[in-house]
Amino acid sequence: MLLNRRVRAVALKEIKEIYRDKLYLAMALVVPLMVLILFGYGLSLDVKNIPFAVLDQNRSSLSREYIDRLGRSHYFSLHHYLLRPGPIDQELVKGSIRLGLIIPPNFDRQLALGQESEVQALIDGSFPDRAETSRSYLEAITLEYNLELARRRQALPGTRVPWIEVQTRAWFNSDLESKNFIVPGMMVTILFFFPVLLASITVVREKETGSIFNIYCSPIRRWEYVAGKLLPYLGLGLINYVMIYLLSYYLFGVPFRGSFVLLTVAALLYLGVSAAWGLLLSILLRTQVAAMLFAMISSVIPAFLYSGFFIAVNSMGASGRFMAAILPPTYFMEMVRGIYLKGLGVQVYWSNLLVLLLYFISLMALSVYFLRKRVG
């Protein structure tokens, strides 16, 4: 019933059009994977090898030990030693180093006396997330060094220095590898962005070329036209989904702990939401150029900023949490992460599935509603 002759005819025409345009078809299949591979390998928010310079006014074995600890960690790499304090600012402006350290002249003496010694750190703040990460790595290495100092001091007779050791454990992603959250996250982004974009052109294109009039004067019903237009993009999205899944597993080695069936059901619903949103845009707008730009904007920001891709929704501010709650990618993101890394099942996520289904139905209803309005 849902797949009657007219729906099949529209879908078949659309599939033929996609299939005959070989360049388009190739790109529609390859570009999403290219994006995935580029991000999966290259998007590392981990800060590594930050070049730094040191002005060591102490030049003792202790100060060298401290500098060594920084340089040997893979977070920082020693660019060079400085002789005067002036050049640090200059080099930060030039961008050749991102961190400058100034070690005071009496560094070793203060430490030997059991005092505090102040090391100045000048961090390039033009990329704030990097500055924040650099600072926390710097603090962490200094902290370890301080623990070592406390331990040595403790070994001296007659001293009592308290120290607390923190044992850390990360669940679900024990090595804290960023690919384990970026690759599943990219599945959410790609399966939103591309279906929206590709579907957004389909109806508006017929309007520009005038072939939409064939539809207007044919006996096809509105919902049949919308359904027929949706199906090929759902299929294209499904191919993308399977390829992303395979790559995430075989190429990136992301652990998959949950049920593939559940993920596929969720992905189908989600793809339906994406393609339906693209279709709605296509029905509302008048030119292909406008539709494409609108599709890009309306899919990148929700999928990257508010879906919880980089920062958990529950640590966002109130407005961020509100935006996250009304945008569909958030619901799929929760499921993808939960299924991939935590191995959770349908009993946790049935409400997410329901939300996606509601989105799908309302977007389709809106598309059908607005389609005929444009005739007159």
Next chain:
Amino acid sequence: MFQGLLALLHKEYLQFSRDRALVFIVLYVFTVDIYIAGAGFNLEVRNYPTAIYDRDNTQISVQLAEKFRQPYFRVTRLIYSDSEMETLLNKGTVSLVLVIPHNFARSLAEKNHAELQVITDGTLSNTALLALAYAGQIAQEFAQEVGGRWGQSEPGAAHLRPQVKLKPRIAFNPNQKFEWFTSLIELFNIITVVSIFLPAAAAVREKEAGTIEQLLVTPVTPVTIMLAKVISMASIVLAASCLSLFLVIYPVFSLPWRGNLFLYLAATALYVFSATGVGLFISTVCRTLPQTILLLLMLLTPILFLSGSWTPPEAMPVWMRLITYLSPLKYFISIAYGILLRNAGLGHLWPELAGMTVLGLFLFSFCAFRFRQRFG
């Protein structure tokens, strides 16, 4: 030729302004979109949802637990069993659990040394890493405080604690304003997207509608047709980028007035022209707008991605770092950032400026050559 150019320019502006939806979108991306990116995106760890599992329940352990507070941590739960911890982490209600083991206070008092466990949800590895670093810092500060108290009750050298104290200072952006960074990066990205997309779309549209044939039989040369598209679209992008700089970024995000604005605008103009060259290249390859959008994405993703605004170049593998030199956006970001945030002048920036000019000239002349070949 000049008269022909003027007439064509008039035509391009007219065509652009007639597409209301397109004008709206261009205005939107340069104002509201930049505002959203600036206000909404934040990679800092703030209000990290935390639960405390205090198995010691002594005065000391309660004091320690109290140190986990805002801005970094937001304690939402006190938990009393392992299973509760598991459910909360599974559901993502909390992202960090501080476990204070039994005998924490006794061990600290008797052995001068105690252990803490910090368990995080590792799904979002970047924020988890930062949160772990903060937790370590808090524990260290607490140990120091305890030592200080011991020192007060029994003065002498026994409790002195040698330590390196970091005095970090963030240069150029001392209050770590993320909105400066995110809004500017968004502006640069949008300049790139729009100045590649608009001319590509404008040229391909003529192909689709067949009007390019009409233009080619007029006395204007293909180069004039190309120049008209480049100049009109580049000037629109430039005007819109000024709008967003003076209407959104300076007033709303209170970016300080630093740097030479003329230098910035000149660099932007140069950049926009080289980017429109890429757009024209796309138009020589594609026949239809759907193809255009996919090829655009294929070229755009690496350009945006390799610019260093997502991933610091130091953290990339070497081969990828070498390819970044091919992304014109990389040069533009260093230049624009250098001017607007670090007040760098020509003296500092000439290598990047030279790089961008050479790359831009190369791109532009290559594309002009292809355009002439294709359309001439």
